[in-house]
Amino acid sequence: xxxxxxxxxxxxxxxxxxxxxxxxxxxxxxxxxxxxxxxxxxxxxxxxxxxxxxxxxxxxxxxxxxxxxxxxxxxxxxxxxxxxxxxxxxxxxxxxxxxxxxxxxxxxxxxxxxxxxxxxxxxxxxxxxxxxxxxxxxxxxxxxxxxxxxxxxxxxxxxxxxxxxxxxxxxxxxxxxxx
Amino acid sequence: xxxxxxxxxxxxxxxxxxxxxxxxxxxxxxxxxxxxxxxxxxxxxxxxxxxxxxxxxxxxxxxxxxxxxxxxxxxxxxxxxxxxxxxxxxxxxxxxxxxxxxxxxxxxxxxxxxxxxxxxxxxxxxxxxxxxxxxxxxxxxxxxxxxxxxxxxxxxxxxxxxxxxxxxxxxxxxxxxxx
DNA sequence: GACCGTCCTGTACGGCCGTACAAAACGAGG
DNA sequence: CCTCGTTTTGTACGGCCGTACAGGACGGTC
Numbered sequence: 001x002x003x004x005x006x007x008x009x010x011x012x013x014x015x016x017x018x019x020x021x022x023x024x025x026x027x028x029x030x031x032x033x034x035x036x037x038x039x040x041x042x043x044x045x046x047x048x049x050x051x052x053x054x055x056x057x058x059x060x061x062x063x064x065x066x067x068x069x070x071x072x073x074x075x076x077x078x079x080x081x082x083x084x085x086x087x088x089x090x091x092x093x094x095x096x097x098x099x100x101x102x103x104x105x106x107x108x109x110x111x112x113x114x115x116x117x118x119x120x121x122x123x124x125x126x127x128x129x130x131x132x133x134x135x136x137x138x139x140x141x142x143x144x145x146x147x148x149x150x151x152x153x154x155x156x157x158x159x160x161x162x163x164x165x166x167x168x169x170x171x172x173x174x175x176x177x178x179x
Numbered sequence: 180x181x182x183x184x185x186x187x188x189x190x191x192x193x194x195x196x197x198x199x200x201x202x203x204x205x206x207x208x209x210x211x212x213x214x215x216x217x218x219x220x221x222x223x224x225x226x227x228x229x230x231x232x233x234x235x236x237x238x239x240x241x242x243x244x245x246x247x248x249x250x251x252x253x254x255x256x257x258x259x260x261x262x263x264x265x266x267x268x269x270x271x272x273x274x275x276x277x278x279x280x281x282x283x284x285x286x287x288x289x290x291x292x293x294x295x296x297x298x299x300x301x302x303x304x305x306x307x308x309x310x311x312x313x314x315x316x317x318x319x320x321x322x323x324x325x326x327x328x329x330x331x332x333x334x335x336x337x338x339x340x341x342x343x344x345x346x347x348x349x350x351x352x353x354x355x356x357x358x
Numbered sequence: 359g360a361c362c363g364t365c366c367t368g369t370a371c372g373g374c375c376g377t378a379c380a381a382a383a384c385g386a387g388g
Numbered sequence: 389c390c391t392c393g394t395t396t397t398g399t400a401c402g403g404c405c406g407t408a409c410a411g412g413a414c415g416g417t418c
Contacts, residue, residue: 010365028207031405043406045366053406127335137339141332141347148331149355153324156306160316168320172355176328179347179354189395210375222376224396232376 011049013039019060023095023155027057057099061119064093064100072125082130083173087150091166094154101151123147130177146176190228192218198239202274202337206236236278243272243279244301251304261309262352266329270345273333280330302326309356325355 017038021030032043032053039046050056071089076082090097101123131143153169196217200209211222211232218225229235250268255261269276279298310322332348 042367047407048366137336137343138347141336141339141344142351144335145328145332145348145351149324149328152327152330153320156323157320160320164316165320168317169324171358172321172324175354175358176351179350221397226377227395
């Protein structure tokens with residue numbers, strides 16, 4: 001194992017530990033020292049790999065963000081297909097969903113350019129995509145309820161098999177939006 | 180207006196400002212200085228009224244917590260009635276729901292005895308109350324989805340009339356749980 | 359064996375937080 | 389008027405955060 005491989009290995013270990021800690025406690029509540037302790041390093045070592053702390057969040061989120069962009073760019077014949085795709089996306093990235101939907105986006109008054117800024121925008125775009133432009137009060141409430149149902153259902157049931165969660169939540173989200 | 184009344188008045192102003200700020204950004208992300216700025220005081224003046232910062236959260240949450248205890252202690256003939264009552268509760272206290280369900284409870288590794296500890300327990304009890312003991316995978320997912328739907332629907336639509344939100348969300352929550 | 363980049367540690371700094379404490383306004387009551 | 393309690397201020401402290409920087413350990417390269 002070369003030194004370069006070793007670096008990438010600990011990099012991955014840091015990433016994995018950070019992903020779990022963020023999913024459990026939220027982004028802002030996890031310090032570099034916490035992550036370092038989880039992988040048996042010092043906080044300075046963690047900072048060496050991910051220079052601004054934002055990089056950690058960015059790198060953890062990246063694959064999910066790509067999928068999300070694809071989701072937002074896709075064409076869907078109706079809200080059922082959109083909700084099916086969204087639920088599949090949420091289940092696939094369930095360890096990261098909390099960061100994408102809640103934590104970073106809402107935690108701090110995001111200075112423009114920060115990762116939180118983009119994430120906040122994502123959440124709103126998901127809503128617009130589902131509720132359409134200029135939705136009625138009832139539609140607004142139902143759209144947010146559907147998104148919230150998927151998010152909550154995905155985050156709180158990490159130990160349930162993914163296919164069960166996906167199937168159940170797709171039905172639930174559709175039921176909400178059509179209620 | 181006596182000095183005592185004046186004190187209670189600014190106390191109320193602080194409480195109101197804090198409630199709004201917490202609802203908007205979350206508990207941990209709001210500092211005493213932020214609250215102080217919102218009411219035109221210094222952070223020290225705010226700290227004078229609410230000695231540990233926790234008191235602010237505790238006092239804001241108190242009425243909602245009382246209602247929640249009544250909800251958990253009540254008898255319901257089925258999940259529909261329970262969800263109806265829960266939705267009514269959530270709408271009634273929508274400015275505080277975020278704190279009760281997400282922010283404080285999940286933010287930090289709560290030292291036993293902290294407000295976050297109790298709130299975390301509340302959330303779990305709500306779930307048990309809805310899902311019953313020893314629920315199946317599907318029921319677990321649906322229960323969390325229903326609770327999440329109400330929470331999200333309530334928090335993201337502060338500007339929608341309360342009765343509209345309540346009626347819509349009750350139907351949505353029932354639809355989720357029966358899906 | 360000397361050199362070098364990678365990886366990690368130790369120490370230190372500045373910034374923001376919540377809190378403590380002394381002192382200044384200020385209206386109320388003797 | 390003068391005192392007293394309440395309310396607000398100003399200043400200061402300790403703690404934790406993310407970050408900067410210098411140095412040490414280690415393996416690969418020549």
